[in-house]
Amino acid sequence: MKPTPHRIERTIRFVFLGTASISILVLSLIVLFLFMEGIPIFSKVSVPGFIFGRRWYPASSPPDFGIFPLLAASVAVTLLSAAISIPLGVMTALYLAEIASVRFRAIAKPVVELLAALPSVVIGFFGMVIVAPFLQDTFHIATGLNLFNAALMLAFMSVPTICSISEDAIFSVPVELKEASLALGATHWETLYRVVVPASLSGISTAVILGMSRAIGETMVVLMVAGGAGLIPTSIFDPVRPMPASIAAEMAEAPFRSDHYHALFAIGMVLFISTMIFNLVADYISRKHKQAGSATL
């Protein structure tokens, strides 16, 4: 058979289809595995009992499988870290894209992105050894391993994501928009918050949500600095145990295919579903508010 252009074309198309399918296949197999290992726990505890149960004693007899304190901890840590990282990340992005000189930007942007390259265990160690004793001594609290410390460390981790993606969005706002605004007599500041920010809002929102979904799934940092108490937090200085920390701490020694093992996988399902919702929302926003050219604003 002589290779004709048509045949080559078809072969190449199949090769690319194959490579693209591999990641989809792997993902669906992992999800399938996750659900197969997680669902059996619901024969022991009801879905509302699992999600809203206040006690997590998986190894006691009789055991209690209520993940509400873990869920509340994950939500609290993520929200608090978002409250720190969103202003930091977005304002840094605005500065870099609109105000900073080209030379400063060329140095500062890679440095911010390098923050993302710090392994999470290093950030966790920093939080445990430096930040925790500092918090203890400064605020006279019982323990520095708490919700606030974890949120702060997670904020360090999501700032690069938020900053880098929003900076791209802000930078790609068409220059005519800015010029028009300035030509109408608006100041630089007015142009920034009346024109540039609204025009890049979809990009910024995507950045924020991706940053938060990184924070909710992060394991090592919360395992090391969140404290690990299975309590619903009542103050930002309470020790907490977010879902990933529980899975990481207990999975290694939970007997294979025991109720405890299945319950940990079920927590994994809850985590997966929440990050998936975050990503779907990010996708939806970026699609709905897509800025196509300068005409649609």
Add this chain to the structure above:
Amino acid sequence: MKIRWLSGVLAMFFVLVVSPVHGGSIKINGSTTVLPIAQKVAEAYMKEYPEVSISISGGGSGNGIKALIDGTTDVANSSRFIRDAEVKMSVERGAYPVPFAVAYDCIVPVVHPANTVTDLTLDQLKAIYMGEVKNWKAVGGPDAPVVVISRDTSSGTYEVWDEKVMRKQRVFPGALLQASSGAVTQAVSRNRNAIGYLGIGYLDSSVKALTVNGIPGNEETTLSGKFPIARPLFMFTRGWPEGDILHFINYVLNPHKGQKFVREAGYVPLF
């Protein structure tokens, strides 16, 4: 715990690498608490007697004993004594399980070196871990909140604490759970109000060991049975061991051979 994972992987590696050797083979299964001992002793044993191959897996005490009853393992590691029902089941299958205590596990409560408390009773420890005692003043210490540090509920260290200190009561949810002995040491040494507990092999100068009911936790008090937070660790065999298995058990119990590695693994040797 990472280390236990790693040793599991190493054990599998051993199975793959060592099994082609001719001669006897010994299968060991059971408690992950005993696993580090079995691991180190088996390594030394196979170095000395390369004709015998040993395969080790750590599936938990219950699984190990079950495997012994089923005859799928030669030696069952266990962090608890065999239960009556298990003995009965085993005898019905024609094998009388024989216990060998190979080491002791001793768990010592620790506080920050600056803490003035030096001794707590078992009941005080229990009250602290149930969340009933919230201030060090109540147990003769300074006027400061107690920060309770515990281990994750599936660890062997927690198991001992649960059995000997908590006695059917649950550790209250406000306790800070740490995933490894190293993390407990870190957390206690950096918090003046903290209390935690460690296996005797993990004690160092960054934390202060407490006496319990006036008895210090050390090798001597563990072996004499005076120290209350300790338990023996076992290897069970199917019937009185013979051949390679007997030779291996003797090696484990030998004060100059196997028992040396017990201390290395962080436990109390028999002699």
